[in-house]
Amino acid sequence: MPPRPLPQLEQINAEIFTLTYGSIVRQLIADFEDLDEVNKQLDQMGYNIGVRLVDEFLAKSKMGRCSSFREAAEVVGRQAFPMFLNVAANVTNWNTDGTECSLILADNPLADFVELPEEYKGELRYSGLLCGVIRGALEMVNMDVDARFVQDMLRGDEVYEIRLRLKEHRAEAFPFKDDD
Template identity: 55%
Template sequence: MRRVGEAAFSKVEKINSELFSLTYGAIVTQLLKDYEEVDATNTQLEKMGYNIGVRLIDEFLAKAQVGNCGNFGETAEVIAKVGFKMFLGITAEVVGVSEKEFSLQLPENPLAEFVELPEQYGSLAYNNMLCGVLRGALEMVQMRVECSLTKDALWGDEVTEIRVVLKEMMEEEYVDDD
C-alpha cells in the first residue's frame, strides 16, 4: 500500500505545506470568531470536512488506482497509506482494527504544524475537519461511518488519533425514471 500511496502522491498537484497549515489555521480562527464558541466551531469544521470528502473521493478513485476493499481493515489501510499520503503527504498507522471499527494515528500532522491552542480553546477539535473528510468520502463509497478525534497532539497527546466506526453499509439505489 505504501508504494501505491507514493505513486498517488506523485500524481497530485502539491502546495507549500507551510502555506497550507497557515491557511487552515486562519480558517479555524475565523470560525472561532464567527461562531463564538468552541462546540459550534467543532461542528462547523466537521461539516466543512464532510463537504470536502464528498468531492475528494472522486480524485482519489481516479488517481489512486486502488481496487475494491474486501473488508473494513483493508479500507483502513488504503486510507492510511494511500489517502493520507496522496492528500497530506503523510502516512497514518492503523490500530485497533475490527470488523466495524479502526483508529488512524498520525505521528505527524501538517494541519497542526505551527499551532498552540490557548487555554480557553482547550476543547477545540482543531483537526475535526479530517473526521469530516473521512465521513464524507466513505459515505460516497456506501459506508456510513462515525468519526471522532480521540487523541490530539494539540491536547498534549503523543499522536493525533481518529476513531472510525462503521454504522452501516448502504445499498446503492437505482431509480428508473420510465
C-alpha cells in the same frame, strides 16, 4: 497489501496550507464564538470536501474496490493520507468485529506551529476537518462511519488518533455488479 506508489499530483507549499487552515479556524471561532459550533462547522466543511475528494482519490490512485471495511481503512491510512497530506496513518486497534479502528498519525500538517490557548484546550477539535473528510469520503463508497479525534497532540497527547466506527455498510444496496 503493500502501499502503491503515489500518483504525481500538483503540490502546494505546506506552510501556505497550514497557515490557511489556521486562519479558517480562527475566523470560525471569531464568527461563531462557540466552540461546539466551530467543531460542527469544521466537520461539515470536511464532509463537503470528502464527498468530492473521494472522486479525485479513486480517479488518481486507480484503486479498485475495497471488499471490506478493514481494507477501506487501510486504504484511507496508507493511500489517501499520504496522497493528500503527505503523512501516512497507521491503522491499528481493531475491535473484534472489525467495525472499529484507529488511525494513528505521528504528524499532522494541519497543526504545525499551532499551540492552543488554554481556554480552547478542552473543547476545540482543531483538526476536526479531517474527521469530516473521512466521513464524507467513506459515505460516498457506501460506508457510514463515525470519525472523531480521541487523541490530539495539541491537547498534550502523544499522537493524533482518529477513531473510526463503521455504523452501516451499505454495499448490498449497490445496484451494479462488481465484476462486469
